[in-house]
């Protein structure tokens with residue numbers, strides 16, 4: 001099971017393959033939902049009684065049509081699965097899919113009566129929409145570079161699959177007070193935003209080298225953003241499921257059910273205080289510890305054995321043709337600088353295909369693009385790819401010697417925008433164009449900002465900057481943890497945008513602070529430009545990022561450059577902005 | 581009267597359910613017959629209830645009532661029921677597991693309230709073996725719900741060992 005390459009012991013996992021039971025359960029779920037849909041359409045199951053059932057199959061009723069959310073468990077996708085998604089987009093949608101921030105893909109135009117057929121098609125490629133919505137344990141998410149990142153301590157994929165199986169059809173936790181999201185990270189840099197999840201598991205090694213988890217609980221965004229709290233510094237791997245069970249049971253029994261805005265676990269943790277919450281979990285766990293849910297080494301190895309493994313070749317790192325192309329072609333070098341990531345295995349790299357081309361809604365991919373990316377994955381990356389929570393696609397195992405050829409192909413497909421980590425790599429929710437809950441549109445705002453910063457040289461000069469947009473306080477676009485966050489608000493029926501700065505995800509997660517009164521849609525690009533201007537004027541070197549400067553000097557200088565001093569009237573400010 | 585399913589078959593119901601008392605006045609306690617009483621009544625009047633000339637006693641729990649409160653009474657009871665105000669209120673699922681797994685309740689465990697066809701599979705997995713169906717639920721369809729899934733990953737009352745343990749003992 002352990003392959004040896006250039007003396008390095010590597011166990012890189014790729015796709016999980018269903019066994020007979022995994023497949024049977026997914027097939028039975030399709031049959032169950034088909035029957036529920038039939039009863040609903042026949043008038044035997046009322047809309048109220050049907051709603052929680054369809055939600056647990058990813059089906060929302062949205063502004064224009066139903067919306068179907070399909071799980072991409074921990075972000076892994078084979079080329080065959082991506083082709084199936086393209087097929088679904090073509091046959092049952094209007095030819096596009098929207099990759100979300102939660103390693104899901106959403107289809108905006110399916111017909112209710114046809115959803116069982118879509119689910120059946122998904123099941124035929126080992127996919128599903130189980131628990132992608134509703135008040136249950138949702139799709140578990142992880143680092144999009146899981147398994148291949150050089151800073152990885154523990155490969156999270158096996159643990160993610162164990163959580164997937166445990167949470168799938170968990171009979172006790174199907175009707176929680178509210179949705180429940182678990183994220184797992186195994187690297188030094190947290191790329192899975194574990195501190196803003198209901199439970200975040202940070203995989204690490206204990207004192208004797210044993211694998212275990214630091215357990216965060218009660219993080220979340222939405223209308224009450226909270227950074228999670230550590231309730232256990234080290235949980236040995238054997239106890240992972242029994243401990244999750246203890247947390248979920250405390251939440252299921254005591255989480256608030258009287259007010260849906262106070263029903264997330266973060267509110268329970270806050271109201272009890274983290275210490276008391278921890279004590280309750282530990283008391284519950286004392287009963288469950290070492291019980292039947294205790295994991296065994298045999299099971300962990302069995303799951304590990306069901307993942308495919310890339311057949312890496314022994315390659316020279318930095319082959320000549322690659323370094324020469326880098327020296328010769330600045331456009332290529334720029335793309336490599338932004339969109340290519342280091343890999344554990346010498347001679348390989350991970351590549352982000354950007355779904356953030358200006359003018360295309362962030363995260364959207366057409367069926368043609370999906371098919372083309374599936375081909376790229378087959379030819380360049382062992383037929384596998386990943387979906388990131390930043391709404392991009394990743395080819396995780398590309399030979400450095402192939403990067404130049406891949407770059408040309410990706411460019412032709414409109415997927416090579418060299419903007420990963422830059423201001424135009426906007427994370428955005430679908431907003432008012434699609435979502436029934438929206439206060440304001442978000443896609444046109446994203447586009448207007450991308451246009452304002454269209455000059456790539458300028459973008460690269462600005463450097464690392466996360467910009468996130470949500471169309472309402474449900475925060476699907478994670479605006480609280482954007483270095484710049486934009487939130488759609490309703491002002492007497494008009495769409496306005498509140499801007500915050502100083503948020504961050506990852507190890508130093510923080511929540512942004514609102515800079516002042518909200519803006520009209522057409523003012524937003526200029527406001528962002530002024531924030532950037534302040535940053536550029538105040539940074540002490542190119543190495544100091546936007547977020548670093550906000551942390552060092554606070555939000556006041558940024559605010560002043562936009563609102564002027566506090567005596568200035570709103571009219572004067574509007575006039576100034578219009579003139580700019 | 582609601583349709584009762586017991587051990588996955590249609591069943592006759594001999595139990596009369598009492599509702600909690602309106603302000604102050606304790607509910608009248610019938611002399612005879614099987615009685616399913618709210619927790620409060622059990623707590624205030626166990627002696628009276630057990631001293632009746634005939635009939636068995638059961639207790640039903642509201643979603644926020646801790647099953648620990650009847651842990652010491654279980655020997656005296658012939659039925660425990662858990663009330664679901666709406667089927668989306670999932671607290672009763674934890675109550676059921678605690679009754680079965682922690683407090684050792686072996687007798688009939690009944691789901692009452694908003695009990696519908698599509699929850700029966702999960703309810704049966706957490707330890708319920710009797711179900712008072714909501715009005716208007718098709719009995720035949722409900723009886724088929726126990727077979728919605730043929731396997732399950734997790735530990736539960738109905739299959740105490742998780743799939744991964746059963747799998748490894750099968751293989752061994």
Ligand code: HEM
Nearest residue numbers: 100101102220221222223428429430434435437474475476
């Ligand atoms: C268009 C249909 C959608 C609807 C109706 C919807 C609804 C919601 C609601 C109501 C919440 C708040 C939950 C709470 O705080 O209790 C939420 C949170 C969230 N949504 Fe969506 N959403 C939609 C689409 C999306 C999309 C497309 C994405 C990804 C781009 C997304 C990602 C998230 C995330 C990450 C959160 C988490 C914030 C948190 O819970 O901490 N959602 N969504």
Ligand code: SF4
Nearest residue numbers: 429435438471472476
């Ligand atoms: S943030 Fe609001 S507008 Fe955007 S998708 Fe979520 S619920 Fe809809």
